[in-house]
Amino acid sequence: MAEAKQGLRKPVFTKVDQLRPGTSGHTITVKVVDTKMVMQRGRPDGPQPRQMRIAESLVGDETGMIIFTARNDQDS
Numbered sequence: 001m002a003e004a005k006q007g008l009r010k011p012v013f014t015k016v017d018q019l020r021p022g023t024s025g026h027t028i029t030v031k032v033v034d035t036k037m038v039m040q041r042g043r044p045d046g047p048q049p050r051q052m053r054i055a056e057s058l059v060g061d062e063t064g065m066i067i068f069t070a071r072n073d074q075d076s
Contacts, residue, residue, distance in 0.1 A: 017063035030059040030068075 011027040019026060035057040042051055055070045 015063040
């Protein structure tokens with residue numbers, strides 16, 4: 001049981017103005033200002049075709065605004 005807890009880390013929250021291109025794994029709290037679907041199509045990958053969706057959302061906090069690209073269930 002102790003080994004399983006070693007993999008969990010307490011989240012460190014970041015502000016939008018601290019984000020840099022090419023980085024990942026950030027935890028941020030933002031407000032969604034606007035969202036638009038930029039692509040939606042089916043993928044016939046087996047017995048049940050799956051939908052592939054990409055949406056772009058304008059999100060931000062008190063330090064700035066960014067465009068967040070959401071894929072599939074991230075846009076729900």
